[in-house]
Amino acid sequence: xxxxxxxxxxxxxxxxxxxxxxxxxxxxxxxxxxxxxxxxxxxxxxxxxxxxxxxxxxxxxxxxxxxxxxxxxxxxxxxxxxxxxxxxxxxxxxxxxxxxxxxxxxxxxxxxxxxxxxxxxxxxxxxxxxxxxxxxxxxxxxxxxxxxxxxxxxxxxxxxxxxxxxxxxxxxxxxxxxxxxxxxxxxxxxxxxxxxxxxxxxxxxxxxxxxxxxxxxxxxxxxxxxxxxxxxxxxxxxxxxxxxxxxxxxxxxxxxxxxxxxxxxxxxxxxxxxxxxxxxxxxxxxxxxxxxxxxxxxx
Amino acid sequence: xxxxxxxxxxxxxxxxxxxxxxxxxxxxxxxxxxxxxxxxxxxxxxxxxxxxxxxxxxxxxxxxxxxxxxxxxxxxxxxxxxxxxxxxxxxxxxxxxxxxxxxxxxxxxxxxxxxxxxxxxxxxxxxxxxxxxxxxxxxxxxxxxxxxxxxxxxxxxxxxxxxxxxxxxxxxxxxxxxxxxxxxxxxxxxxxxxxxxxxxxxxxxxxxxxxxxxxxxxxxxxxxxxxxxxxxxxxxxxxxxxxxxxxxxxxxxxxxxxxxxxxxxxxxxxxxxxxxxxxxxxxxxxxxxxxxxxxxxxxxxxxxxxxxxxxxxxxxxxxxxxxxxxxxxxxxxxxxxxxxxxxxxxxxxxxxxxxxxxxxxxxx
Numbered sequence: 187x188x189x190x191x192x193x194x195x196x197x198x199x200x201x202x203x204x205x206x207x208x209x210x211x212x213x214x215x216x217x218x219x220x221x222x223x224x225x226x227x228x229x230x231x232x233x234x235x236x237x238x239x240x241x242x243x244x245x246x247x248x249x250x251x252x253x254x255x256x257x258x259x260x261x262x263x264x265x266x267x268x269x270x271x272x273x274x275x276x277x278x279x280x281x282x283x284x285x286x287x288x289x290x291x292x293x294x295x296x297x298x299x300x301x302x303x304x305x306x307x308x309x310x311x312x313x314x315x316x317x318x319x320x321x322x323x324x325x326x327x328x329x330x331x332x333x334x335x336x337x338x339x340x341x342x343x344x345x346x347x348x349x350x351x352x353x354x355x356x357x358x359x360x361x362x363x364x365x366x367x368x369x370x371x372x373x374x375x376x377x378x379x380x381x382x383x384x385x386x387x388x389x390x391x392x393x394x395x396x397x398x399x400x401x402x403x404x405x406x407x408x409x410x411x412x413x414x415x416x417x418x419x420x421x422x423x424x425x426x427x428x429x430x431x432x433x434x435x436x437x438x439x440x441x442x443x444x445x446x447x448x449x450x451x452x453x454x455x456x457x458x459x460x461x462x463x464x465x466x467x468x469x470x471x472x473x474x475x476x477x478x479x480x481x482x483x484x485x
Numbered sequence: 486x487x488x489x490x491x492x493x494x495x496x497x498x499x500x501x502x503x504x505x506x507x508x509x510x511x512x513x514x515x516x517x518x519x520x521x522x523x524x525x526x527x528x529x530x531x532x533x534x535x536x537x538x539x540x541x542x543x544x545x546x547x548x549x550x551x552x553x554x555x556x557x558x559x560x561x562x563x564x565x566x567x568x569x570x571x572x573x574x575x576x577x578x579x580x581x582x583x584x585x586x587x588x589x590x591x592x593x594x595x596x597x598x599x600x601x602x603x604x605x606x607x608x609x610x611x612x613x614x615x616x617x618x619x620x621x622x623x624x625x626x627x628x629x630x631x632x633x634x635x636x637x638x639x640x641x642x643x644x645x646x647x648x649x650x651x652x653x654x655x656x657x658x659x660x661x662x663x664x665x666x667x668x669x670x671x672x673x674x675x676x677x678x679x680x681x682x683x684x685x686x687x688x689x690x691x692x693x694x695x696x697x698x699x700x701x702x703x704x705x706x707x708x709x710x711x712x713x714x715x716x717x718x719x720x721x722x723x724x725x726x727x728x729x730x731x732x733x734x735x736x737x738x739x740x741x742x743x744x745x746x747x748x749x750x751x752x753x754x755x756x757x758x759x760x761x762x763x764x765x766x767x768x769x770x771x772x773x774x775x776x777x778x779x780x781x782x783x784x785x786x787x788x789x790x791x792x793x794x795x796x797x798x799x800x801x802x803x804x805x806x807x808x809x810x811x812x813x814x815x816x817x818x819x820x821x822x823x824x825x826x827x828x829x830x831x832x833x834x835x836x837x838x839x840x841x842x843x844x845x846x847x848x849x
Contacts, residue, residue, distance in 0.1 A: 268686045277500075284492065285493075
């Protein structure tokens with residue numbers, strides 16, 4: 187049975203459609219990622235599922251409870267970590283945890299086993315004010331607080347935004363550890379490279395879901411040849427490459443440009459067409475989730 | 486669940502205690518206001534320099550002048566002649582001149598017997614400060630006439646506050662203002678802070694009803710207000726010498742009711758405002774201004790235009806200040822101000838009901 191079931195959910199703020207007919211479902215114990223840029227509607231979706239706002243149309247259930255009619259039941263069953271740091275900066279690490287434990291009617295001892303792998307890392311700083319923690323430690327504390335009552339479903343809205351690369355990687359390791367406890371996790375992130383850490387991902391853009399699949403499945407869906415090209419003058423290369431016959435798309439991607447080509451593309455002809463650009467290098471590259479995202483967005 | 490509640494109160498208290506600056510401001514403002522209004526800003530009769538014009542220095546004149554000189558509020562500056570009066574007032578050597586009529590003793594006796602009907606004492610005041618002059622003249626009459634009040638052509642007596650000490654008047658006003666400041670402003674800001682910082686989102690997604698958290702929020706502010714209340718009452722009694730003959734218990738109980746009302750107002754503001762700045766502005770503009778202008782704190786309500794007199798009825802501080810004045814200065818028991826109590830109680834109930842109804846457990 188699906189733990190999160192979303193059907194045709196829509197939500198508008200004035201004239202802006204934050205969420206436009208979104209449907210998906212998440213199985214028990216799954217780590218499900220919502221991948222998309224800012225403004226894709228991720229936060230709105232989280233607020234809907236955590237019953238903080240009501241949908242304009244469509245329906246959704248969390249753990250079998252309707253988000254509109256049975257929202258109180260949902261609220262005691264889920265853990266929620268909002269996008270911005272939402273703990274009390276003037277309380278210490280320990281006091282924050284104790285407060286959230288009291289709120290859910292549990293003690294820190296009861297939940298210690300679950301939060302231990304995470305909390306142990308910040309325990310040396312338990313007397314420090316939460317506001318004085320580093321970004322990575324703040325996230326760990328927030329996750330500990332969201333987990334204190336052993337929730338069946340965990341909602342994490344951009345938990346790694348504003349966190350250094352090492353802490354981000356550690357954070358995903360922790361989520362993998364939580365899966366072992368059978369906790370269903372819905373997580374959002376704007377970083378495409380984190381998508382591969384999820385069981386399944388949904389690519390979101392402008393209030394819609396473009397595609398839902400496993401990270402591998404998404405990449406496999408990229409059915410055209412892909413090249414990485416570079417030259418001394420990267421900008422001229424980008425401009426000119428787009429005009430060459432047989433090129434479907436060309437866009438900057440890290441240090442190189444990614445070149446998506448169609449049938450009838452010939453590397454030699456391409457080089458000839460751009461003979462006046464110095465130092466062109468062409469190599470085949472494996473498509474990534476970001477390539478798929480760009481492809482879907484342009485469709 | 487009780488353990489829950491206790492830890493919420495603890496969390497709230499920690500917020501307040503760790504914000505030392507705000508804490509200090511809250512505790513110091515009442516003391517500063519009391520001292521400011523009690524001593525510095527005063528319209529009361531104090532240090533009035535008096536010169537006397539007496540054609541004959543008879544026993545009656547001596548008696549009257551003696552009474553004046555003995556009085557702590559007047560300073561006797563000596564006898565002057567009729568044509569020195571103007572110059573004396575202008576130079577500021579005296580603020581007031583007392584002129585005794587020719588044949589004062591005889592005419593005073595006749596006045597006592599009801600034969601003489603013309604005034605026999607003239608009081609000339611430097612009225613550049615209207616308030617001081619007005620109250621000083623009234624008080625001076627009563628001093629000059631002394632115990633022999635049968636001599637009076639007219640009789641004015643200042644009951645309860647014969648020296649017209651302005652501190653007496655300001656203490657209830659300050660109380661009406663301070664508690665709105667501490668309770669309403671600070672609770673609303675602290676609730677709205679949770680909304681603004683985003684912790685409200687986390688609080689809402691929990692099994693605890695937010696109303697419970699909010700009541701837990703009120704308790705520490707209530708406690709602080711009680712400390713402030715005791716401070717004000719002690720300062721009023723021992724520093725300013727306000728009599729409080731009506732019994733401290735009554736004043737205290739009524740103030741507790743007013744505290745509850747202020748807390749409810751804070752809750753109401755927090756349901757309207759979404760940012761701390763907005764909460765502050767609403768508290769300051771929508772609540773403080775009417776208290777200053779329409780509660781009788783600074784201006785008597787009877788002197789307001791009719792429109793504002795009507796509006797003043799919905800200002801809670803008006804009823805509170807009025808009741809405290811009656812109890813603190815006139816010495817009436819709490820039963821004498823039952824009407825004010827009922828009105829305040831009703832207002833509290835309405836404000837609380839409206840704000841609880843308006844309080845949403847969703848973000849929109």
